Every structure is written in C-alpha cells, then in structure tokens.
Amino acid sequence: MRLGDVLSKPKSLDYIQIDGFLSNKKGLAGQQVKITIGEVLLNYYCNQCNDMRTFAAKGDLHCIFVNHYLVSIDSVLACACGTDIQVWFLVESKGDIRGFAPNVRILKKCVRLSDSVKIESHYGEYSVLLNKADMAYQEGFGAGSVVYLRKLYEKITIDTARNLGIVYPAHGNGNPRNFHDLLENIGEKFDLIPKEFSRNGYRLFRDLSNFVHGDLNEEMSLAKFRPLRTLICGILDNIFNSNKLREAIGTLGWFNDDE
Numbered sequence: 001m002r003l004g005d006v007l008s009k010p011k012s013l014d015y016i017q018i019d020g021f022l023s024n025k026k027g028l029a030g031q032q033v034k035i036t037i038g039e040v041l042l043n044y045y046c047n048q049c050n051d052m053r054t055f056a057a058k059g060d061l062h063c064i065f066v067n068h069y070l071v072s073i074d075s076v077l078a079c080a081c082g083t084d085i086q087v088w089f090l091v092e093s094k095g096d097i098r099g100f101a102p103n104v105r106i107l108k109k110c111v112r113l114s115d116s117v118k119i120e121s122h123y124g125e126y127s128v129l130l131n132k133a134d135m136a137y138q139e140g141f142g143a144g145s146v147v148y149l150r151k152l153y154e155k156i157t158i159d160t161a162r163n164l165g166i167v168y169p170a171h172g173n174g175n176p177r178n179f180h181d182l183l184e185n186i187g188e189k190f191d192l193i194p195k196e197f198s199r200n201g202y203r204l205f206r207d208l209s210n211f212v213h214g215d216l217n218e219e220m221s222l223a224k225f226r227p228l229r230t231l232i233c234g235i236l237d238n239i240f241n242s243n244k245l246r247e248a249i250g251t252l253g254w255f256n257d258d259e
Contacts, residue, residue, distance in 0.1 A: 003038070007040045008041045011106045012106070013105065013219070018101065018102060020100045024098075027065045029065060032065075033064075033065070037061060041056050042111075044079075045118040048081050055078060059076065070093070085113055089109050091105070092106075109138050113135075130152060130233075137225050142218040149229060149232050150211075153208060154175055157183065160192055161176075161185070183202055192235060208228065
C-alpha cells in the first residue's frame, strides 16, 4: 500500500504499513521534499456536475518535515470539470517515517471547500447538518462532530412526528421531553429505524447524548463517529427509500381506497 491510498481513506486511529517514500532524506525540521505516493482521490459533491465526483490530486506533491515522525502535506484536488478544493494532511508515523516500510496514520486532515463543493448532498435539507458533522470530524473535533449527529437525529425524528401528526410534549427549544416515548409513538405508525437496529433507536440517542455531555473523551468520540454516522445515514436512507417506494406505488395506482 502507498501513502496515497491512506490519504484517500477516512481518518483512522490505526496505523497502516505503507511503502517507504522518504528513504535517504535527512528529515530536518522544515525541509521540503517532493514525494511520489500514488494517487490521492477523495469523493465530494460537485455543484457544477450536480453529482458526487472523484477529486484527484493535481501537480507534484511535496511534504514538509516537522520531525522524523511527522510530515505536513498540502495538496490541490480537482474534479474532471475543473472545480478544485485544497486539502492539508498531517501524517504521523509510529516509528521513523523515513523507514523502508513505515506505519502511518492521518493525524489531522483539513479540507477547504468552496461554494461549489459539498461533502454530502443526498439527503436534501438534512445534508446541511451532516456536512457540519463531517467537517467537525475532519478537523479533529470529536465531541463537536457527534453534537451535529445528535441534532440531526432529533430533527429527523421531530420532522417525522410532525408529518405523522403526532403531538408530543416539548421543551422551550422544541425538542421532545421524552425522546424514548416519541420514538415509540412514531414506531406505531412508521418504521423510522431500520430493522437491523430497530430495537436500539433510543440507545443510539442515548449514546450520542453521552458524547455530547462529555461522558466520553475526544479520542473515543473520533473513534465512534463513523459507525454512529452510518446508523444516522441508515435512518435517512430508510426515510428517503420509503418515500421513493410510495411515489412509485402511487404512480402505478396500486393504492386502494382504504390506503
């Protein structure tokens, strides 16, 4: 595996062994070195193409030594249409990064998006909060990223309740007083939570709340973000797929008078 493969994947706490790319370099602090690490490819939503696209690194890549264990990499990635973004990586090695096969991970990743590029745009208005969660995660803000996921879960649930005509007691900010009961009431009319974890809808909310209230540390928040995000996206997919199916059934005229 090459470093470009690692940079093309989501951040992980695990170190990954790669082919050496800085052998025979002095590694002096501030030293800039041209590197050959394979392709760096990241997927983003391009407004100009109106679709998810792969953005590829353009031009020569260089890194700057911080020390023998850390290097900084600046890059420009572009869509085939020419829309570009700037991405900065801080790469950490478990041992000397100049080794023959160092073990590395992305310690920090910063993406500067423009108005023409989004992280996610599949979920309509819900994509806004999901994008904010992703950006917080990429900046290394574990608790902040989970806060946005919880806000998103609350919004999904409240919107669903309103669409179903469910009245619920709420706090002054509009959030439900009893989230567990609200999920139960929704479940009687609509399968909001995918069947794979339908019994753990409230547990998901509780776990998100634990991170928000500071019961778990930043490192744990970052480690749990992606699986938590997957579950939230599972709920969104469940809603959007259900709507599409109902539209298709309605178009075919399969609804009877009782429905």
